[in-house]
Amino acid sequence: MGFRNTRLRTKVTALLLSLAALWAFAAWVTLREGVNLLWVSQLDSSIISPSEPLLVELQKERRISVVKLSSSGIRSRKDLENQRKQTDRLITAFKESATSGIVDFALDDEGSRRLTDVFGQLDTLRQTRQAIDSGQMDRLRATSTYGDVIDSIYGLYGSLATLDDKTLxxxxxxxxxxxxxxxxxxREDALVAGALAEGRLTPAEHAQFTQTVGAWRVLADQAAADLAPSEKANYDKLVNGQSFTRLRNLETLLSEQDPSAGSLPFTADQWKTTADRALADxxxxxxxxxxRMVDQAVPVAVNVVIRLVLAGGLGLIAVIASIILSITTARALFAQLQKLRDAAHELSDDRLPGVVERIGRGEEVDLAKEAPDLDFGDDEIGQVGQAFNTVQRTAISVAAEQAELRRSIRDILLSLARRTQGLVHRQLTVLDVMERRETDPEELKELFRLDHLAIRMRRNAENLIVLSGSTPARTWRRSVPMVDVVRGALAEVEDYTRVTLxxxxxxxxxxxxxxxxxxxLxxxxxxxxxxxxxYTNVQxxxxxxxxGYVIEIEDRGLGMKPEDLEANNARIADPPEFRITGAARLGLYVVSQLAKRHEIQVVLKPSPYGGTTVVVLLPQELVQLDPTPESQDGGPRERLPRRTTAVATAIRPVTAENVRTLKPARQAPAPEPAAPAPAPLLTPVEPEPEPEPPAEPEQRPVTEFTSNGLPLRVPQANLAPALRDDTPTQPDYEEDDDERSPEEIRAMMGSLQSGTRLGRSEAAKMLDEQSRGEA
Structure with missing residues (x-):
């Protein structure tokens, strides 16, 4: 299953690599024979050829050393010194040839180990010669010591015979x-020559001689059994010839002689002539x-070379042709697949979103033009392309239907929200009239509760309008104090009593x-x-x-996880497209849309009290310094009208000393052309004191009449000047008739707070009365 999910390019590459690996294996199998022949040839020239004369000279030195141990003549000592010089010269040449750089590559681990053993045995010759010269070694030990050196060379020969051709x-x-x-x-010759030089053969030497005779005959017979027929005939002729017959006769005489005899049955010259002739043959x-082995190896080498050319050359040509064909085919295949892939990406990344967006805007979309058929040929990929064309048309059709459906749902939501908003406006107007004419505190309290619920319903209706991508109808033309804006936001919160402003x-x-x-807000x-x-408050x-201007909203709740804070901040900064299925947190989506509309920055961060702090940064373009303090009535700013006679407690704003200079709010035109210049921006503009009117004992209002002759009622006309409220009951603000201003909301909230305090006082009195009655 893992290989099925692999990319096509990887599969083609794996196929080419497997083909190249197969060729490399076949070439190596053939090349290995040639390399083996090359290594054998190198070993023959570097090790075997230099060691053969060394082997002969060691055998000669052994014979002369054994003779020297039997006879202390000057001639034998001189012959031994000359032989040792000849042997040392060949040892030096052998070591130089066997330690050349290329021999290390030709030898395997076993061959390297045996070559090291040969070098070690050759180094022991110095101690052997010293022992022979000092007479500390007898003939048997000398023969055995030289035999160990010579056996190490034969052991090296055995590790080098590693040809792949079994016959060779x-x-x-x-x-x-x-x-x-x-x-x-x-070895037998050296032992007998020493005995002849001394004139006798010890019992130990006689036993050694007998074993040596049996050993060479067994070795010769075993080797001859594996000879080719032609070679076997030459061996039989040699063994049955005159030289070996005489050698066997002398060996028989010496073997049958009593070991205790004081002399030998033949002379040294007879033995030397017979042994030299047999060894030479x-x-x-x-x-x-x-x-003949070399002659037989020539056809084998030629055959190896031919197979190497066929497997290496022709196989390489076939591999190269396969690679070229595979690459060209794969490129054409990849080009078609990439074209199909690019078309799919274009459909998913460009066409579908564009079609959905245009349909969402109400535009007409030509599906045939938006989804032209792609031509991929008539092969298998072309058939896939034709299927993709069908999928493409179907996908665009479905996307168009879905976009039309979403637009329809959005229009339905907007229509319902507008209707709900209109009904809530009418409801607020009715409640306003009822609140003004109601005098019963309990009934007024209930009306305030209904009024508050209606305000919250209006906010929910406006949420639907925002989610539908439209703009609520509430607007103001003139600036409004920031404290009134925040109070207006508090009026739309259910549990507003827990908020500290x-x-x-x-x-x-x-x-x-x-x-x-x-x-x-x-x-x-x-x-x-x-x-x-x-039990906690929100500040x-x-x-x-x-x-600009920063508003901080801090709660004392459990807070949010860092990953949730990061996700919500990202959602507010870059609001995603609204989907009906993703309506888990509509409030944050509404906030993000409103903030995006006026470039307001909203950031959530952890509060040091364990809750969450929301930082709302209003840009400089939205805020201005208030040239008229709250303590003065009138002026150029738009004050939010009151809807009830109750007046909320005003909070005196504090002006910071290090604030950034902002432009003041637009002031109303002065009544006279020569008006005094305004004060600096950071200092609230104090209006000039008006001249006090002349004191009169009593001012009576002027009675006005309607067109029918009835007297016109003027609110607060009969009140004392100190008790009059100059705020008009129906202010002139540029809102819709069914909208409520922040000033009205502030007045209503003040009345609600007064009623709440009154209710708490009455509840406290009732508790005191109950406690007194129980006492």
């Missing part, structure tokens, strides 16, 4: 067996067989952003109140900063 390898092993038999004969047989400063908000900022404050314990504060 068998012939080489047979010749080595005959050469070992000749070595045993030379056997050596000729071995060398002749080696030459800090001083907001003498700052006004431009009219075009008042409705959206009220809505945004209401959503954030509602969220803070909802996700914090009921709202604001101040001027270098980049």
């Amino acid at each position: 390898a068998k012939g080489i092993r047979t010749l080595l067996g005959l050469s070992r038999a000749r070595e045993v004969i030379t 056997l050596n000729t047989l071995v060398l002749t067989g080696g030459d 800090m001083p907001m400063g003498d700052v006004v908000l431009v009219g075009r952003a008042v409705g959206d900022v009220i809505h945004l 209401a959503e954030l404050i509602e969220n803070a109140v909802s996700f914090s314990p009921p 709202v504060s604001g101040q001027l900063v270098a980049n």
Whole structure:
């Protein structure tokens, strides 16, 4: 299953690599034979050829050393010194040839180990010679010591006979067996020559002689059994010839002689002549067989070369042709697949979103033009391309239907929201009329509750309008004090009594952003109140900063995880497309849309009290310094009208000393042309004191009449001047008739707070009365 999921390019590459590996294996199998022949040739020239004369000279030195141990004559000592010099010269040449750089590559581990053993045995010759010269070694030990050195060389020969051709390898092993038999004969010759020089053969030497005779005959017979028929005939002729017959006769005489006899049955000259002739004939047989092995190796080498050319050259040509064909085919295949892939990406990344967006805007879409058929040929990939064309048309059709469905749903939501908004506006108007004419505190309290619920319903209706991509109808033309904006947001929060409002400063908000900022703050404050314990408060504060105006909303709840904070901040900064299935947190989506509309930055961060702090940064374009403090009535700013006679407690804003200079709010035109210049921006503009009217004992209002002759009622006309409220009951603000201004909301909230305090006082009195009655 893993290989099925592999990319096509990887599969083609694996196929080419497997083909190349197969060719490399076949070429190596053939090349290995040629390399083996090359290594054998190198070993023959570097090790075997230099060691053969060394082997002969060691055999001669052994014979002369044994003779020297039997006779202390000057001639034998001089012959030994000359032989040792000849042997040392050949040892030096052998070591130089065997330690050349290329021999290390030709030898395997076994061959390297045996070559090291040969070098070690050759180094022991110095101690052996010293022992012979000092007379500390007898003839048997000297013969055995030289035999160990010579045996190490034959062991090296055995590790080098590693030809892959079985016939050649068998012939080489047979010749080595005959050469070992000749070595045993030379060992026998040295032992007998020493005994002849002394004139007697000790019982130990006699036993050793008998074993040596049996050893060379066994080795020769075993090697001869593996000879080719032609070679076997030459061996039989040699063994049955005159030289070996005389050698066997002398060996028989010496073997049958009593070991205690004081003399030998033949002379030294007879033995030397017979032994030299037999060794020379056997050596000729071995060398002749080696030459024939070389002649047989020539066709094998030629055959190896031919197979190497066929497997290497022709196979390489076939591999190269296969690679070229595979690459060209794969490129054409990849080009078609990439074209199909690019078409799929274009459909998913460009066409479908574009079609959906255009349908969402209500445009007509030509599906045939938006999804032209792609031509991929008539092969298998072309058939896949035709299927893709069908899928493409179907996908665009479905996307168009889905986009039309979403647009329809969005229009339905917007229509329902507009209707709900209109009904809520009418409901608020009715409640306003009822609140004004109601005098019963309990009934007024219930009306305030209905009024508050209606305001929250209006915010929910506006949420649907925002989710539908439209703009709510509430707008202001003139600036509104920031504290009134925040109070208007509090009026739309259910549990507003838990919110603590800090001083907001003498700052006004431009009219075009008042409705959206009220809505945004209401959503954030509602969220803070909802996700914090009921016994905690939510604090709202604001101040001027270098980049505008900051409002902080801090709760004392459980807070949010860092990953949740990061995800919510990302959702607010870059709001995703609204989907009906992703309506888990509509409040954050509404906040993000409102903030995006006015470039307002909203950031959530951990609060040091364990909850969450929301930082709302209003840009400089939306805020202005208030040139008219709250303590003065009238002026150029738009004050939010009151809807009830109750007056909320005003919070005196505090102006910071290090705030950034902002442009003041637009002031109303002065009544006279020569009006005094305004004060600096950071200092609230104090209006000039008006001249006090002349004191009159009593001022009576002028009675006005309607067209029917009835007197016109003027509110507060009969009140004392100190008790009059100059705020008009129906202010002139540029809102829809069914909208409520922030000033009205502030007045209503003040009345609600007064009623709440009254209710708490009455509840406390009832508890006191109950406790007194129980006492």
